[in-house]
Amino acid sequence: MLQNIRSVLIGMTEEGTDEPSSALGYGLSLARQAGAHATIQAASLKVVLGTAFISNMAAGIVADHNRRLRALAATFADRARGDAAALGVSCSVITPQLPYDELVDTFVTQARLHDLCVLDAESAAINTDRGLIEALLFESGRPVLVVPAGWDDFKHERVLIAWDASARAARAINDAMPILKSAAAVEVVSIGSEKELAGVVPGADIAPHLARHGVNVTVKDLVIHPDGIAGTLREQAVLYNADLLVMGAFNHSLVREWVLGGVTQSLLKASTVPLFMSY
Template sequence: MMKDILLTLKSHPEPTPRWAIESAVNIGRHLGAKVSGGMCIVGIPKVSNFLADRLVGANDAIAEENLKSRDNAQTLIDALQECAGADAGSDPMLIECGHIIDPRVLTEHARVFDLTIVPAYGHPETQSVVESLIFSSGRPVLLLPQEVGSQPFGSIVVAWDGSRGAARAVHDALPLLRSAAAVKVVSITGDKELPASASVDALLTHLANHGIKASAHAEEARREDAGSALVRFTHTSGGELLVMGAYGQSKLREFVLGGATRTILTSATVPVFLSH
């Protein structure tokens, strides 16, 4: 059961498009959950170089961009309230940021929501925000690269490899899986050797115990990584949502994403529900 959803909004350089707000509200109503907004307000600091300011008017340009960010923020707040109406959650969280979005504060807020939705519309900082939310919030994330209607996710694809991440994703997505008309569990072959725990039959039994009828499928990776194969299968099978575990590990103080996760975060063309 999901009761509260956090929708991440961006005010700069281009604001979150209205279709993303409308889609998030549709998802919230589908789940019986209220939708709250979380947004970084960009505040670019003034330049200290007098000559640069005098020659090109740097500080005037910076002030204009900061004003643009705040104006966009108010427009987004108004749009969320208009779309959600009585289904709006708590007051929007406005986080003062520097010249780039700092996802850490947003991630801390996400820990007290059942789900965080991140619209993907080409904003340059989407991947860093999604990574922080997935691996540090302790909550599932829905990456939303396209509009969804008032009856979203009637057909759902579940990526299954028997791993901890996949199990976590299935558990977190149960409210969506219960309401879907079709659930397809797919295992990708030819990418890596799957463990014995990757039994799809056992997962189908588990889902059936939750009142979810699912079908089993196998999809071969055709000289591609598992992420690309999953997106392809989701498209060809008519899936409207892909549910999968997210993988990553820290090496030499640099966070390294798993191959399938990296592919999904950089090139997803269907909505993706991710848990870690």
């Protein structure tokens, strides 16, 4: 069923921080298993000085910095080509160097031309990767797969779905259907207070739909822990030995804000498994 995924965008932004990328190995592994084409966007941030009244020394420092980031991105691109060739994955590599806003716009435009986008999990609460994840979720119209450090191979034997009956959760399930249909086991979890869960299993409403698609699905309702919904999901992912968590991304405001909703934000900062998110 993974054959329904035909094109995967793998993204990274070179900021000179020397952080390893799990998204590359994970995304190439997914593309190999699906027989999909991988587009690798190894972008680098271009520092642009905001005034014409600058010293030659400052201009030279900025130019040297931009050249260094271009070289690092080129090195990553060469490695990516080699890794893809070793796996037998058809790939193309893009290495733009752009100011931040243009870089994000380029990623969003590319994502719309692919079935999904694979990115590394953020390394800080607010950084370039965080802004990129948010922009892709809100603006690309495509699901985003966020990969924590250490997940270098795509696995989907056991998949966990966070279900709250929202439009975003429904969209995430639909977007993830090729993965869900080929998984060995899928568990739908709904989280609430004991009062909210009394006498009803909220995930039972989506289970028949998944079963009709051939998904091997079970349902579980969980009482929310003191550390919140995100903590409850993290614990259940470990207990279920999940390879992937499918969820709808959301915020608590009617207007888009920089900070995503608390559950999404918390999981982006610290997730034990890759996150498949739609908005």
